[in-house]
Amino acid sequence: MIKKCYIIPLLAVLFSFCSPKKAQFETNELIGVWSGILFQTESTYDSLILLPANAPIEARLYSKGKKTVHHINRKGTNLSFKGPSGLRFDALLSNDSKALHGVLTHDLWAQSLDFENTDDHWVAKIHKPEIIDTDYLVYLEFYKDSAGTVQANIQSNKENRKLHFAIDEVLIEGNHIDFKITNDRFGISVVYDTEKRNISLTYGNAGGQREIQLKKLNDDQLEGYLPRSPKEKYLYNIPEAPDSTMQTASLEEVGIDKSLLDFLGQANSKNLEHIHSILITKDGKLVFEEYFHGYDREYLHDVRSAFKSIASLAVGKAMMKNDGLHVENAILDYYPEYDIHDVRKKNITVHHSLTMSTGIQLEDEDKMQWEHEDWVGHKLDLPMAHEPGQVYEYSSGGSNLLTGVIQKSVGTYLPLFFYEELLLPMEIHDFQMLTSPHGRGYLAGSFYMRPIDFTKFGLLVLNKGTWNGEQLIGESWIEKSTTPHIKGSWPKNSDYGYLWRLLEREVGGKQMKTVEAWGNGGQFLIIIPEIEMTITMTGGNYNLFPDMEDRPFSILNEYILPAVQMK
Structure with a gap:
């Protein structure tokens, strides 16, 4: 009897170690969208100064407050210098010395620079390169399926993460959360801090591992994750002219029916997933310009x-x-x-x-x-x-x-x-x-x-x-x-x-010839000469076939082109 008294508690202890630990928190605390910066790119340089303004001979290139000086080579109105590791600067000074535009090439990227004339020298700010790893946010959404089981989805603001992997299963043990995913070249795991109510995400790929902190988003912070904020009610507005060389007009003025806008009523459906912009011109005028997933006009x-x-x-x-x-x-x-x-x-x-x-x-x-x-x-x-x-x-x-x-x-x-x-x-x-x-x-x-x-x-x-x-x-x-x-x-x-x-596309019930530029991920410029119309689309569905074509083309063929009113 004495042995049995000791054996039963011992078995209980063993089972407690061997059996999976339940979540040490209410799983409802997870439900929602969490986000943080996964990748970030900073500019190697901050600014470039050329002097004197009327005939520059010296360039001062600044990086985090430190200055390097380069001698400027001048050939007519062309200015240039070269530095180590592929660094080079090339510019054109106007004949009257009142304008200076150039490009700075470093780290394999040539970037445009516009200079201002200040105190007898030219100065240009150098912005961080807008490549895919710049301001790369990751979104991790937890939700419950119809059976009440916690599931998860991972996305980013720059590209459709479904190219890399999808999450098949969420495994919660204590405050640790692991995931079964569709690609073993990647790995993600999470630790939930019940006191701070934040998530520590460990992300791994062929380049190594990194750990970032995720914060839970409110409903009005979802426009990077979703095409549009769920609280935003769409109202059509005539676009603003970007400069003096482009005119604008309303859809009605150029003979486009407002039924074109119907697809925006389903803005957060899969049809717009990682479509970043749609722009339309008709009769030489900009009539429609909309951005999604947090993008705007100024984004490169x-x-x-x-x-x-x-x-x-x-x-x-x-x-x-x-x-x-x-x-x-x-x-x-x-x-x-x-x-x-x-x-x-x-x-x-x-x-x-x-x-x-x-x-x-x-x-x-x-x-x-x-x-x-x-x-x-x-x-x-x-x-x-x-x-x-x-x-x-x-x-x-x-x-x-x-x-x-x-x-x-x-x-x-x-x-x-x-x-x-x-x-x-x-x-x-x-x-x-x-x-x-x-x-x-x-x-x-x-x-x-x-x-x-x-x-x-x-x-x-x-x-x-x-x-x-x-x-x-x-x-x-x-x-x-x-x-x-x-x-x-x-x-x-x-x-x-x-x-x-x-190619040819059906426009307002009529087959018309088109001239088109296509790019991976959903980059399209579609020109329809017969009716003087262009449609521009950008997106982040890189290497996702057929999604990267099917999604934008479904909007094009089901909403945009049928709305054109033939004369």
């Missing part, structure tokens, strides 16, 4: 591969500056530094690069950028898979061969050429452009600009290359670049111009 968005279409326009601009540039010119004429003997590669022309038909074996873009400093050289080193011009094969490396073509033709650093010749005349002052470690601007994507400025390129095409009375791009080039040259592979057997997709 990566337009991804949609930038390829803008690169096509840049080729046309380069032709205006150098009449020796033709689509029949051989690509290798612009790269004499490479010793290439393959006759087929010598036959690759500018036309082939513009039509995704170089014939060079398809590159792995990520591998190219992570493992090679010379991205052009890497592409040219790959073997030939087809004769040039024979087969369409979508290739970022192939279109990026145009970087040297433009830069050699105009004799200007490519990011500065973009700023000086294309962007500034269109009142576009803020952009970021990826450059390779070899020092060349990247033309296949990773270009950040405001969606409203992305829209301007659609208007430029509709205006046949004219902007605010100035012929920025030759009218003949606009026509040539938006004319079918080859059959594309997506949509299958569709027409493809010079880095433009040439």
Whole structure:
């Protein structure tokens, strides 16, 4: 009997250690959305000062209060200096010395700078780069399913986290919370502090682990997590003109029915999940401009591969500056530094690069950028898979061969050429452009600009290359670049111009030809010449097929295009 008295309590103790611990708090305390900053990017530099103002010879570059001095090289009105690790500055001083615009390149990014003349010197603030890791918030939502079981969902403000993983199960033991997720390359766990009522999240991936604090959000703090705040009632307003070169109007004024707005009544449905902006112009006027998930007009968005279409326009601009540039010119004429003997590669022309038909074996873009400093050289080193011009094969490396073509033709650093010749005349002052470690601007994507400025390129095409009375791009080039040259592979057997997709869509019950720029994640610029209309969309559904196309196109085809009233 004595032994039994000791055995029973002992078994109870053993079971208490072996059996799972229940939550040490009411699980209802978890229910809701929690958020914190998972990644943050800071600027390497704070500001740049050039002096004296009328003829700058010295540049003072500041980083966290510390100054480095660089001698400015001047060639006509062009100013420049170079520093270590790919640092370089390039600018254009106006002939009357009253305006100065430039680009600062560091850490592979070229960033626009606008200077102010203050006390006989020029000064420009340098903002932190607006890349995906800047101000990257994570959202962790706990909720109960119909059976009363705690479930969870993880998201971010920058991209749809479903690309990485989803949460299958929530495991609560004490104040520790683990998760069964769909991708073992990642890991997340949580500790809930019952006194402070906050969450400590441990997040792990191939780059290591980091721990951040999450705070519970109120209902009026959910607009980054949800497309729109659930308390916000939508009211249509005519957009404000971004500058003097764009006009605005109401939907009714340009013949668009207000039924277009019906999709906003379901703003927090999955249809708008990680769609970041939708902008519409009609008859040359901005009539609709809405942002979601906390985005706004001033945010610089990566337009991804949609930038390829803008690169096509840049080729046309380069032709205006150098009449020796033709689509029949051989690509290798612009790269004499490479010793290439393959006759087929010598036959690759500018036309082939513009039509995704170089014939060079398809590159792995990520591998190219992570493992090679010379991205052009890497592409040219790959073997030939087809004769040039024979087969369409979508290739970022192939279109990026145009970087040297433009830069050699105009004799200007490519990011500065973009700023000086294309962007500034269109009142576009803020952009970021990826450059390779070899020092060349990247033309296949990773270009950040405001969606409203992305829209301007659609208007430029509709205006046949004219902007605010100035012929920025030759009218003949606009026509040539938006004319079918080859059959594309997506949509299958569709027409493809010079880095433009040439499709058809039903508008107001009628089939119409469209000119379109597409980018990964939901970046779209859709131009409908017949009715002088453009639709711009940006999003964060990166690499999520078919969601990144289906969601924006369902809004386009079910709400926007049917609302156009045909005359």
